[in-house]
Amino acid sequence: MDKKRTEDIYNYLTSFMGEIDFPLEAQKAILDSLKTIIENATASEAFFAPIERYESGEIDKLLPYIFKEKNSPLKRVKELTAVHEYTLDILLYLCATPALEKRYENKGLSRELFVSAMRDLKCKLIECKKVYDVWGSFVAFWFDGWFDMTRYALGRLQFEIKKMFTFFFCGGKFIYPGKRFLNLHIPSSGALNHDEVLASYKQAYEFFAPQFKEKEILFVTMSWLLFKEHKKMLPAESNVVKFMNDFKIVLNFKDPKNGDFWRVFNKNYDKKLTDFGAQTTMQKAYEKHIRKGKKMGGAIGAFIYDGETFKK
Ligand SMILES: CC(C)(COP(=O)(O)OP(=O)(O)OC[C@H]1O[C@@H](n2cnc3c(N)ncnc32)[C@H](O)[C@@H]1OP(=O)(O)O)[C@@H](O)C(=O)NCCC(=O)NCCS
Structure with missing residues (x-):
């Protein structure tokens, strides 16, 4: 994915995380991590490849890319950036939110419905902070239901x-x-x-x-x-x-x-x-x-x- 597009996604998230009620401290930690990824060309390539495929409609599911999956590219991203795996997992899905918003629009579904679905990321974020003291998610396997639009x-x-x-x-x-x-x-x-x-x-x-x-x-x-x-x-x-x-x-x-x-x-x-x-x-x-x-x-x-x- 080209750098301009990754920056567009970064800019989208600067307001969208507020809209789905992420605490300010979480927004800052997550954006800092995303910036670290974007600034490392190899990490950025590995991280955004699945997002690009999701955006183009080539794939509907991001599950094969989450950190705990055997050949996940996020393992390499973690080595290169030291971003925590739970943060990488939530970031993977957050970066797909602009594309999901378009999918809702294309199906004639309201933006409100899209935002309601994405507030679930906030629940998972808070659970992760409480249980592991990390701004991220330890249940990324659950998110595909939102992103393939079955839930x-x-x-x-x-x-x-x-x-x-x-x-x-x-x-x-x-x-x-x-x-x-x-x-x-x-x-x-x-x-x-x-x-x-x-x-x-x-x-x-x-x-x-x-x-x-x-x-x-x-x-x-x-x-x-x-x-x-x-x-x-x-x-x-x-x-x-x-x-x-x-x-x-x-x-x-x-x-x-x-x-x-x-x-x-x-x-x-x-x-x-x-x-x-x-x-x-x-x-x-x-x-x-x-x-x-x-x-x-x-x-x-x-x-x-x-x-x-x-x-x-
Ligand atoms: C479902 C949920 C919202 C219910 O909370 P609630 O509306 O407060 O439920 P109740 O009115 O029955 O609560 C009775 C008491 O138990 C407490 N309680 C309820 N759920 C609790 C939980 N998950 N953890 C700790 N205490 C809980 C309440 O605080 C209340 O205690 P209090 O009288 O001392 O204040 C809450 O359990 C929750 O957020 N759970 C997490 C989501 C979940 O488990 N989903 C299902 C996944 S399979």
Whole structure:
């Protein structure tokens, strides 16, 4: 990619990161890193090659280029610039945002929808800062859903069409492998206000209904937030419990590795941990739970919705 184009992207990001609410300190750290890359001709060539391919429409996915992938060019960029791999990963996607904005425009989708999707980068940025003290992202494998435009941020929640892999009953209907459904995700963008959640289901229904033959759409989520113990840990009026109550639980699971520990304590689980630093009701409840030798877990939940009525 020529230097002029890389500078255009740099200039775009100087305002766009503010628009998606990146803290000023993060904006500065990320722009400094980008400048270091641009100023090193070899690093710049390696870093921007996938962005150029994404811009031209030759590729839709950047996943093969993220740092942890075997032959990622970002490994060479890190050697040349010493920019942290989590910063490189978020930068890779940030540099593709001008091209994604055009893709939204070409599809006749609003700029607001594009900006809502990109606010997810801010959630991942803050999580990375809290857990690793780095302005970047440690979950770059997740971002392609935004950039290949299969996932959309619609109000409080995020949605994409998926195909079911198992059998179960929901809302009086038999669900089978291969059935198309709306998979939903819950970003860490603030409290999970239940009215906003309901509005988001409706917004998603209206957005995706033209892509379904049936009027009643199956909504599914797989999340630690549906962990059945939460009903004992949290008050009935808590947002998490209200959210749980929206779903029929079709499968509960335990996670022997406590892989979602960081989502509660902003650090990875370590069985030698002595100070949990618990402050909130949920943290205190999980500290008790884990100290008793119990594991974290989650569930797959589902409901059927026709834009007006819910069935479980
Ligand atoms: C989903 C989420 C927004 C819910 O937060 P909420 O709206 O505050 O939820 P509740 O009303 O049920 O909270 C009840 C209590 O638990 C605390 N709590 C809830 N989620 C918490 C979390 N992830 N970490 C620490 N404490 C949490 C709240 O602060 C509150 O405690 P308090 O009464 O002492 O203030 C929050 O858990 C979150 O941001 N999670 C990260 C995103 C995520 O996990 N997505 C799913 C991925 S599969």
